[in-house]
Amino acid sequence: MSQLYLFLLSALRALVEVALLALLGQGVLAFLAGSRRHDNFVFRLLQVITRPALAITRKITPSVIIDKHLPFVAFFLMLWLWFLLAWIKRSLCLSASLAC
DSSP, rough: OOOHHHHHHHHHHHHHHHHHHHHHHHHHHHHHHHHGGGGHHHHHHHHHHHHHHHHHHHHHSSSSSSSSHHHHHHHHHHHHHHHHHHHHHHHHHHTTTTOO
């Protein structure tokens, strides 16, 4: 049973990693492209990938946070979630005496 939990935890952690890297790529591309970033195909593709993470972040954060700052907040929330999942995975592996 712990192998199933380990698999689900690893899959969730992989999804968080994809969201983190997409948010990071979107930020770098926004910095490089400037105001013309919305015309860039890659930027729009990264927006599609990060849309679920931004929607979840918008739902759990107060309305005081403006939409301009939402990607920063989403990045740091995803980063903390990634660390939390790594810690849970480590403790699960140690409790089951697995070499993860």
